[in-house]
Amino acid sequence: MRTQVAIIGAGPAGLLLAHLLARGGVDAIVVETRSPEYVASRIRAGILESSSVDLLTSVGLGERLHAEGHEHRGIYLNWPGERHHLDFVDLAGRSVWVYGQTEVQKDLVAAGTASVVYEVGDTELHDVGTERPFVTFTDREGRPQRIDADVIAGCDGSFGPSRHAAPSESYERVYPYSWLGILADVAPSTDELIYSWHPHGFALHSMRSPTVSRLYLQVPNGTDPADWPDDRVWEELALRLGHGQDGWKLTPGPVTDKSVLPMRSYVQTPMRHGRLFLAGDAAHIVPPTGAKGLNLAIADVTLLSRALVALLKEGKPELAGSYSDDALRRVWRCTHFSWWMTTMLHASGDEFDAQLQLSQLRWVTSSEAGATGLAENYAGLAIGF
Ligand code: FAS
Numbered sequence: 001m002r003t004q005v006a007i008i009g010a011g012p013a014g015l016l017l018a019h020l021l022a023r024g025g026v027d028a029i030v031v032e033t034r035s036p037e038y039v040a041s042r043i044r045a046g047i048l049e050s051s052s053v054d055l056l057t058s059v060g061l062g063e064r065l066h067a068e069g070h071e072h073r074g075i076y077l078n079w080p081g082e083r084h085h086l087d088f089v090d091l092a093g094r095s096v097w098v099y100g101q102t103e104v105q106k107d108l109v110a111a112g113t114a115s116v117v118y119e120v121g122d123t124e125l126h127d128v129g130t131e132r133p134f135v136t137f138t139d140r141e142g143r144p145q146r147i148d149a150d151v152i153a154g155c156d157g158s159f160g161p162s163r164h165a166a167p168s169e170s171y172e173r174v175y176p177y178s179w180l181g182i183l184a185d186v187a188p189s190t191d192e193l194i195y196s197w198h199p200h201g202f203a204l205h206s207m208r209s210p211t212v213s214r215l216y217l218q219v220p221n222g223t224d225p226a227d228w229p230d231d232r233v234w235e236e237l238a239l240r241l242g243h244g245q246d247g248w249k250l251t252p253g254p255v256t257d258k259s260v261l262p263m264r265s266y267v268q269t270p271m272r273h274g275r276l277f278l279a280g281d282a283a284h285i286v287p288p289t290g291a292k293g294l295n296l297a298i299a300d301v302t303l304l305s306r307a308l309v310a311l312l313k314e315g316k317p318e319l320a321g322s323y324s325d326d327a328l329r330r331v332w333r334c335t336h337f338s339w340w341m342t343t344m345l346h347a348s349g350d351e352f353d354a355q356l357q358l359s360q361l362r363w364v365t366s367s368e369a370g371a372t373g374l375a376e377n378y379a380g381l382a383i384g385f
């Protein structure tokens with residue numbers, strides 16, 4: 001096969017890049033190890049920044065988002081005896097939307113703008129430092145295949161081959177805790193997300209719809225979900241989220257999914273090597289406390305699609321030349337913000353840390369400057385930040 005851009009990975013980064021390239025008149029083929037059903041079923045991110053909503057809407061992907069998504073003005077920050085609302089619209093003029101990554105994925109597949117080869121194996125990248133890179137793989141019948149391209153886009157997440165196909169420098173921080181996440185068929189007990197600090201550990205009350213709640217608990221690394229039966233999860237969530245505080249109650253319900261997510265920060269630089277461009281989790285991972293993972297993937301491919309249309313349609317290499325630096329500015333800003341939210345809200349067992357964390361929480365909920373800083377970072381910086 002021959003195309004202009006060979007995209008590895010049909011997650012949100014890969015499919016959105018293919019969609020944006022198609023709108024720009026650039027041909028692409030996507031190769032994906034999993035089935036379309038599997039990719040669409042993965043329960044992951046839940047929050048879209050305003051710039052992500054604007055981008056998706058501007059390219060014809062906003063109809064269901066605006067019909068079924070829920071716009072939130074802000075979040076609650078909670079700790080024993082205190083709960084404070086931060087209004088992002090008042091503070092930074094931007095809102096956020098609750099619309100699951102699974103829904104974004106479905107909208108991208110429904111757009112039908114990506115040519116995807118699913119259930120491939122043995123994906124390999126070749127000659128990425130030359131002007132004639134190519135990808136080899138085996139198709140679902142096990143037959144060897146090859147795609148010759150002008151450019152390869154590595155959108156294959158944190159376990160794919162792309163990040164290893166180029167000389168790079170990487171930065172990593174592994175956190176001493178994980179998240180146990182549950183999905184439950186019960187109406188959320190809050191109108192907007194609650195991020196809660198507690199001596200036992202962090203807890204987050206999010207949601208997917210008026211009838212489906214999404215909640216997380218800080219747990220030690222290596223936690224086995226089987227050690228957390230539903231009753232224990234709800235009991236600990238109630239304690240950490242402040243059940244009974246000022247009359248607020250957490251309503252439990254049937255748990256439909258339970259998983260443990262390790263947390264780390266990872267950045268690989270540069271995000272370009274020759275004709276290989278990295279985007280999304282293939283280049284960076286953030287702890288989910290700042291709700292940035294999916295939004296960063298969207299920001300990366302927005303920049304990358306503009307660069308590749310300019311390079312391949314208009315013969316202008318400048319944006320491709322600056323793609324890595326342009327993308328990394330936002331990557332490092334979001335990496336810092338995600339680290340800051342994580343270290344502010346997760347119990348370390350150290351009393352000095354606890355006092356620093358509580359002081360930060362009192363500051364961001366009482367100082368307009370502090371609250372605005374959090375609002376600006378959480379609700380989203382302009383794509384070209
Ligand atoms: P993805 O990982 O989504 O997609 C990469 C695709 O490449 C996958 O479909 C994979 O099958 C494919 N691939 C891999 N190797 C390949 C190969 N060799 N050949 C072909 N294809 C290959 N973010 C949040 O903001 N909030 C959350 O709560 C949250 N929860 C998460 C939970 C989990 C378990 C994980 C792993 C991530 C979570 N994230 C969360 C982050 C997540 O949303 C990512 O940021 C987002 O999926 C990034 O999208 P992509 O870059 O497209 O990577």
Ligand code: PHB
Nearest residue numbers: 045046206288289290291
């Ligand atoms: C989610 O709804 O999955 C979610 C929301 C906010 C976060 C992390 C996850 O910071």
